[in-house]
Amino acid sequence: MNKKPNLAIVGATGLVGSTFLKVLEERDFPFENLYMMASAKSAGKTVTFKGKDYVVEELNEHSFDKPIDIALFSAGGSTSEKYAPIAAAHGVTVVDNSSAWRMDPEVPLVVPEVNPEDIAWNKGIIANPNCSTIQAMVPLKPLHDAYKIKRVVYSTYQAVSGAGLKGINDLQEGLKGNDVCKAFAHPIAGNCIPHIDVFLENGYTKEEMKMVNETKKILHDDSMRITATTVRVPVMSSHSESINLEFEKPFELEDVKKLLAEFPGIVVQDDVQNAVYPLARDCAGKNEVFVGRIRRDESVENGLNLWVVADNIRKGAATNAVQIAELLLK
Numbered sequence: 001m002n003k004k005p006n007l008a009i010v011g012a013t014g015l016v017g018s019t020f021l022k023v024l025e026e027r028d029f030p031f032e033n034l035y036m037m038a039s040a041k042s043a044g045k046t047v048t049f050k051g052k053d054y055v056v057e058e059l060n061e062h063s064f065d066k067p068i069d070i071a072l073f074s075a076g077g078s079t080s081e082k083y084a085p086i087a088a089a090h091g092v093t094v095v096d097n098s099s100a101w102r103m104d105p106e107v108p109l110v111v112p113e114v115n116p117e118d119i120a121w122n123k124g125i126i127a128n129p130n131c132s133t134i135q136a137m138v139p140l141k142p143l144h145d146a147y148k149i150k151r152v153v154y155s156t157y158q159a160v161s162g163a164g165l166k167g168i169n170d171l172q173e174g175l176k177g178n179d180v181c182k183a184f185a186h187p188i189a190g191n192c193i194p195h196i197d198v199f200l201e202n203g204y205t206k207e208e209m210k211m212v213n214e215t216k217k218i219l220h221d222d223s224m225r226i227t228a229t230t231v232r233v234p235v236m237s238s239h240s241e242s243i244n245l246e247f248e249k250p251f252e253l254e255d256v257k258k259l260l261a262e263f264p265g266i267v268v269q270d271d272v273q274n275a276v277y278p279l280a281r282d283c284a285g286k287n288e289v290f291v292g293r294i295r296r297d298e299s300v301e302n303g304l305n306l307w308v309v310a311d312n313i314r315k316g317a318a319t320n321a322v323q324i325a326e327l328l329l330k
Ligand code: 25A
Pocket: 010, 011, 012, 013, 014, 015, 016, 017, 037, 038, 039, 040, 041, 042, 043, 059, 074, 075, 076, 077, 078, 079, 097, 098, 099, 100, 130, 131, 161, 162, 163, 164, 165, 166, 169, 312, 313, 316, 317
């Protein structure tokens, strides 16, 4: 792109949408015109970006009649299903945060540190992976390249902010003693709920199967054996993950630590003698993926355990999408 792009933010008033704006501002993303869009409920509200107020427009069939180059979508699956193709047909490149297009074979699913090359074959829609998948992909990529991953066991501890403002509200009220269940099937305060997104026929949740299927697509390896258990925990912000890996090839622990520390977007925090390991509270507001508790799984040949934490609304959503948009500028 030679000129500065015209940008649209779809779902600008949401938790992810407002974080798009923060990240675009922090990274000084170049733009000519900026349009804020959301549902009819939010139309007419103002949103501030770089000290300037923008009036939120209602998203409709004609929203992309004006010249827009890049649209960042975070307005839920059904909105993306309907409006991303309309935008793409108008020549817009959509970076979509919803789960609607991720597994479409015509749509690249991209983590910029991991598979930036997939952007090249986009036909107008690029999907941003699920938050839990994104933060796992960054450490898995250098290890897969070096030792070839055979099997993955994911166990997640996911923040309430993944369920948007409603999720945050459920925890805040719960901490005050009010057991509200607007976002989750059970009270979240003082609880761990092994239920994120809906249950499927195979007994897994959709969130678990997103991790399984998206990992294979991003790492371009259908032979990888993967299982997941995803759990909502009473944490405001940042998803934590225990990741158990089994490799084809043997490894030295020191080499693993070096590969991780040198990979872009990773911060290794692993000094257990001083109680240093990634913590959800410390990762909130950060753009990187934090990795610690790096140790051998002594129960199998070539096994490794990792503890991986990232801000689910930043690297898990907004930061990753803005990084994709930055690649589009090149
Ligand atoms: O289907 P999916 O893919 O699983 O996605 C479902 C939801 O997940 C969130 C996102 O919520 C989405 O709606 N999400 C998506 N990707 C995510 C990710 N990677 C993710 N969460 C975490 N990580 P959200 O809160 O981020 O964004 C909601 C935005 O979508 C707008 N929207 C909804 N329907 C729309 C639409 N925009 C256009 N057309 C439509 N048909 C929505 O706009 C919001 O911007 P809105 O106008 O409905 O916002 C109303 C205002 O109300 C505030 N609000 C909402 N709930 C509460 C609240 N305020 C207080 N308390 C609440 N409980 C909103 O912040 C907004 O200001």
